[in-house]
Amino acid sequence: xxxxxxxxxxxxxxxxxxxxxxxxxxxxxxxxxxxxxxxxxxxxxxxxxxxxxxxxxxxxxxxxxxxxxxxxxxxxxxxxxxxxxxxxxxxxxxxxxxxxxxxxxxxxxxxxxxxxxxxxxxxxxxxxxxxxxxxxxxxxxxxxxxxxxxxxxxxxxxxxxxxxxxxxxxxxxxxxxxxxxxxxxxxxxxxxxxxxxxxxxxxxxxxxxxxxxxxxxxxxxxxxxxxxxxxxxxxxxxxxxxxxxxxxxxxxxxxxxxxxxxxxxxxxxxxxxxxxxxxxxxxxxxxxxxxxxxxxxxxxxxxxxxxxxxxxxxxxxxxxxxxxxxxxxxxxxxxxxxxxxxxxxxxxxxxxxxxxxxxxxxxxxxxxxxxxxxxxxxxxxxxxxxx
Numbered sequence: 601x602x603x604x605x606x607x608x609x610x611x612x613x614x615x616x617x618x619x620x621x622x623x624x625x626x627x628x629x630x631x632x633x634x635x636x637x638x639x640x641x642x643x644x645x646x647x648x649x650x651x652x653x654x655x656x657x658x659x660x661x662x663x664x665x666x667x668x669x670x671x672x673x674x675x676x677x678x679x680x681x682x683x684x685x686x687x688x689x690x691x692x693x694x695x696x697x698x699x700x701x702x703x704x705x706x707x708x709x710x711x712x713x714x715x716x717x718x719x720x721x722x723x724x725x726x727x728x729x730x731x732x733x734x735x736x737x738x739x740x741x742x743x744x745x746x747x748x749x750x751x752x753x754x755x756x757x758x759x760x761x762x763x764x765x766x767x768x769x770x771x772x773x774x775x776x777x778x779x780x781x782x783x784x785x786x787x788x789x790x791x792x793x794x795x796x797x798x799x800x801x802x803x804x805x806x807x808x809x810x811x812x813x814x815x816x817x818x819x820x821x822x823x824x825x826x827x828x829x830x831x832x833x834x835x836x837x838x839x840x841x842x843x844x845x846x847x848x849x850x851x852x853x854x855x856x857x858x859x860x861x862x863x864x865x866x867x868x869x870x871x872x873x874x875x876x877x878x879x880x881x882x883x884x885x886x887x888x889x890x891x892x893x894x895x896x897x898x899x900x901x902x903x904x905x906x907x908x909x910x911x912x913x914x915x916x917x918x919x920x921x922x923x924x925x926x927x928x929x930x931x932x933x934x935x936x937x938x939x940x941x942x943x944x945x946x947x948x949x950x951x952x953x954x955x956x957x958x959x960x961x962x963x964x965x966x967x968x969x970x971x972x973x974x975x976x977x978x979x980x981x982x983x984x985x986x987x
Contacts, residue, residue: 601627601980604685605634605645606676606700608654608693610797610830611873613637615716615742615763616691618969619976620644626973633683635676648679654696669696677703680711687712687980694719694732701735714738714979716972718746718757729753738979740972743914744960756979760971761962764876770855770862778859782849784824789941791816792860792867792883793827793848794874795837801870802833804890806840809868811930812888814844816937824849826864828857866941868933871908875920876961879911879954884947886936887922911950911957919946919953 603623607616617639623630624643632644637651653672677700680688688704688711690697701713718741719728732739733754741747742762750757770778779786793813795805813825825848827837834852841848851857861881869875871889878885887909907913909920921936923929940946962968 601629602631602633602683602685603687603689603976604680604683605632605636605640605689605691606693606697607634607636607640607651607691608696609651610637612691612693612717613639613651615969615972616640616645616689617643618763618766618967619689619691619716619740619972622967622970622973623976625970626977633679633685634689648676654693672696673699674703676700677707680704681707684708685711687714687976689714689716689976690736691715692717694728698732698735705735710984712737712980712984714740714976716740717742718750729755737984738975740975742961742968743910745914756982758971758975760975761965761968762876763968764873764880765958765961765963765965766967766969767877767880768858769881770858772862774855774859775862778856778863782824782826784863785822787822789820789823789865790860790863791823791825791937791941792864792869792878793825794867794869794878796870796872797830797833799833799836802836802840805870805888805928806837808888808890808928808930808933810840812868812933812937813848815930815934816941819934819938820941826851826860828852828860866937868937871922871924873910875909875911876957879957882951882954884940884950885911885920886933886940887920888928888933889922889924890926890928911953914957914960915953917949917953917956919949 605616607613613636616636620640620643634645635647635651636645641647690701705711713736715736718739729749730753736755739750739755739757741757741759744759747757747759793809795802795809817823827848827850829837829852831852834850838850851860864883867878867883867885869885869887871887875887907918907922909922911920912918923933
């Protein structure tokens, strides 16, 4: 069997790596080709070009590299045709991946196509599912309410569990060691600052998060702020917090980040998968997010739901306070952080929503990568649906 896989971001690489591990377990000897990062490469993929070329988000980030990305789309579609796989598996990054699928299907109309991570049609642009169904046969969904939406558009779809339920967690010993290593008192509230992993996100959200946390520190002087981050944006964040009288702790090492999550009492986080990582660690949170102005206006006109925080959506609650777009301002976020830190009923509501979220995402069941691999093999064994 031959499979061509494409991932365009760190999160997609993690999904692809777990999927490939599951496929290698269920059916050893599969030949892989495509685009991916270190997790996928560790499972046997030789990436055709660096995955980080595709790690872009938002209209203003994509426009300057549009011609280059268009060339990469055509190159990749031709590579799919030359490899002649049993299936093309695209992982998230729909702006790139679905364009590749369309061109690859034009070159080979019989090509089977599978997309991992359903588009968020529950939030905005519901027509995307119908458009995706023109080039995708089967979808691997990571949220439990997504299969009916994909099936209604004409694709088969399996909920395969969310990868967050299989991620390792640090325990009390690691949390206590983290506190000791950084000279943090056991009774000092630890607050995580998580303004995103992309430079554009950090540039927009970082100063607002910084100001919100400074205001919180004025009201709760004993707090210690920890910033888990990645190398690509750590310099930006370190520069942002130079004015603090007690400098926040910037953490890049993956194991130390796990320990920081285990030690935390509260978080101010960008909207996204990080809210589920916080939920897995039972860290109460406040969520903020904003985009470049044009992107914000377009998304704002199309948004279908009153929340985008995944904990709220999966648990069907509104336990996590969120501040989006023009509402993403330091003052209101600081007020919400203080309330989330001190109001025991608010914290209890978040803990209940987090526990329900983890259960609904597949905690305690078969690993998502293995479930996804099983779904892929079953989809390949079926005849392609007639359109």
